[in-house]
Amino acid sequence: MSEGRGRLVAELTLRRPSFTLDVALEIPAGQVVAVLGPNGAGKSTLLDTLAGLLRPDAGRIELDGRLLTDTRTRVHVPAHRRRVGLLAQQALLFPHLTVRDNVAFGPRCAGASRAEAARLAGDWLADVDAADLAARRPTQLSGGQAQRVALARALAGEPELLLLDEPLSALDVDVAPAMRALLRRVLGGGGPGVGAGHGEAPRTALLVTHHLLDAVVLADRVLVLVEGRVVEDGPAREVLARPRSPFGARIAGLNLVSGTACEGGLRTDDGTLVSGRPGHGTNGGPAVAVFPPSAVSVFRDRPDGSPRNVFPVLLVALEPHAEVVRMRAGVPAGGPDWLDGLAADVTPAAVADLGAEPGVPLWFAVKANEVGIHPATR
Amino acid sequence: MIPGAPVRDRHVVGVGLPRVLWVPALVGLALIALPVVGLVVRADLARFPELVTGGAALSALGLSLRTAAVSTLLCLLFGGPLAAVLARSGAPGLRLIRPIVLLPLVLPPVVGGLALLYTVGRTGFGGRVLELWFGITVPFTTAAVVLAQTFVSMPFLVVSLEGALRTAGERYESVAATLGASPATVFRRVTLPLVLPGVGSGLVLAFARALGEFGATIAFAGSLQGTTQTLPLLVYQVREVDVDGAVALSLVLVVVAVLVIAVARPRAAEGLG
Numbered sequence: 001m002s003e004g005r006g007r008l009v010a011e012l013t014l015r016r017p018s019f020t021l022d023v024a025l026e027i028p029a030g031q032v033v034a035v036l037g038p039n040g041a042g043k044s045t046l047l048d049t050l051a052g053l054l055r056p057d058a059g060r061i062e063l064d065g066r067l068l069t070d071t072r073t074r075v076h077v078p079a080h081r082r083r084v085g086l087l088a089q090q091a092l093l094f095p096h097l098t099v100r101d102n103v104a105f106g107p108r109c110a111g112a113s114r115a116e117a118a119r120l121a122g123d124w125l126a127d128v129d130a131a132d133l134a135a136r137r138p139t140q141l142s143g144g145q146a147q148r149v150a151l152a153r154a155l156a157g158e159p160e161l162l163l164l165d166e167p168l169s170a171l172d173v174d175v176a177p178a179m180r181a182l183l184r185r186v187l188g189g190g191g192p193g194v195g196a197g198h199g200e201a202p203r204t205a206l207l208v209t210h211h212l213l214d215a216v217v218l219a220d221r222v223l224v225l226v227e228g229r230v231v232e233d234g235p236a237r238e239v240l241a242r243p244r245s246p247f248g249a250r251i252a253g254l255n256l257v258s259g260t261a262c263e264g265g266l267r268t269d270d271g272t273l274v275s276g277r278p279g280h281g282t283n284g285g286p287a288v289a290v291f292p293p294s295a296v297s298v299f300r301d302r303p304d305g306s307p308r309n310v311f312p313v314l315l316v317a318l319e320p321h322a323e324v325v326r327m328r329a330g331v332p333a334g335g336p337d338w339l340d341g342l343a344a345d346v347t348p349a350a351v352a353d354l355g356a357e358p359g360v361p362l363w364f365a366v367k368a369n370e371v372g373i374h375p376a377t378r
Numbered sequence: 379m380i381p382g383a384p385v386r387d388r389h390v391v392g393v394g395l396p397r398v399l400w401v402p403a404l405v406g407l408a409l410i411a412l413p414v415v416g417l418v419v420r421a422d423l424a425r426f427p428e429l430v431t432g433g434a435a436l437s438a439l440g441l442s443l444r445t446a447a448v449s450t451l452l453c454l455l456f457g458g459p460l461a462a463v464l465a466r467s468g469a470p471g472l473r474l475i476r477p478i479v480l481l482p483l484v485l486p487p488v489v490g491g492l493a494l495l496y497t498v499g500r501t502g503f504g505g506r507v508l509e510l511w512f513g514i515t516v517p518f519t520t521a522a523v524v525l526a527q528t529f530v531s532m533p534f535l536v537v538s539l540e541g542a543l544r545t546a547g548e549r550y551e552s553v554a555a556t557l558g559a560s561p562a563t564v565f566r567r568v569t570l571p572l573v574l575p576g577v578g579s580g581l582v583l584a585f586a587r588a589l590g591e592f593g594a595t596i597a598f599a600g601s602l603q604g605t606t607q608t609l610p611l612l613v614y615q616v617r618e619v620d621v622d623g624a625v626a627l628s629l630v631l632v633v634v635a636v637l638v639i640a641v642a643r644p645r646a647a648e649g650l651g
Contacts, residue, residue: 051552051556052555052556053552053555053556078555078561079552079555079556080555080556080557080558080559080560080561080563080564081558082556083558084556085556085557086552086553086556088549088553090549092549092550092553094550094554094568094571094572095572096571096572105554105557105559105567106557106558109557109558109559109560109563110558153557154556154557156557157556157557157558159556
């Protein structure tokens, strides 16, 4: 069951007044793809088309070898026979049903008996740490609780492809991290507590988000959609290190270093310790250190005396950015690869003081408390 | 999430209302409430039980309740699906259909009655078919009463139900579909429960309208005691010969109306809003 489950091949065109969605993608089974892009880029349209709620003008969608849409042969499998689950920004729990009955809805539709569906609902609720909410009505839930239940309900439908449309954006900032950690767990990104009995296999999922962090923490791959077209596609780290589109560059306003979480921070593959603030669920697993370019100080000579992360780099580019200059780092001779693409924002005056120009060796320094450590996929 | 009557928080100050609005508001209220008071004052309450239990009165009340109940059922059977089609179907031409549905709301009922008469009556094309093929004559029968009442009360159910369907939106239905629910299951387990309050208030409104029906009934069904003479028709007939009786019967209708409003008030206001 674990391999070959949920491989998606889609090629579709859908004309809207403001843009034309024109996308071809192939997602291997179990891969989680983050879809980033400005408003009106067609992200939700893409998801709705995959879910069968919209009919494309032209195209073909295949999931696990099953043909879902083919405009040429006029095939359009209706939403309820696609096995494509949808979790939206709003939880949209059925207000007339209890939490348990909401989660049991999918299994009931799949033909489970009342008792069996209730048992499954209990399991899925336990999986999202919401077992104690089973008897409540949706109106008695907080936003975070409702979204957890909605996730359980979507998973209980046993979808082969899970579509997540900004699932965190309606949540308060203090509950979003817990939900993010939960999503990470159920999407099969690893870590402890993967539900017994279901979901061991990683799940194929498309995640629309506005937050780079979601992409980094939850996704294996990032897709940037602008005006209905895919302008970037690749591993998160790669897209962010070398953005090829203005939007990519904008969202790439963060530095990422991947490695393994450890006491006090993260250790890169070459053994460098990056000190930082550990976040949710980072115990010894794969992780990324995230810090903004504005938190990076640049020196001509190695600074000393302060508890900072200090990396020797080679300056490869200077990019003007509004009131600052973004310095792009390259790898000095013998240095680790992960330095490539790191960015530092400095004032034009500092550029002059440093005599910085491409090819010059510099030191990048970041305070540990500016560095967030987050669990990452793989 | 099913909204009930809004609860006003007594701490909320709000921006306030200009005091001058109170004057026309009270005049408007008086215009509605005072005639009812006048009716109660005029009534001979001592003879009330005797007046409303007379043979013609009981027969008219019974006929009114029975025909209004059947009309309401017909409204549900045909108006319910009509509302669903209007709210959910993307079929072209629906824009043109909605005004037709609303026609009985704005048309004088007596005009509706005449329209029915010349359609289903002996000389009308519908009536001729019914009479020749099935030997059925509709006008001046109890069936005509039901038809007239259904004609005038259908829009109440359609409008209030369509409003409820639109408010509920299609997002819950989309979610249900992605969970594997077939269209029939979505309708039964999601759409219907969500709009049940709308159905309830629509039914009550339609029933009230059917009970009060006068113009279309008298034009299409006449006023034959025991067959087509409903309570409003009886009130009209006896108002000159037996004022006390007419007032007493009117009070019965007022009581029924008050009961209906008490049952359906909050949702009815929203449904028609």
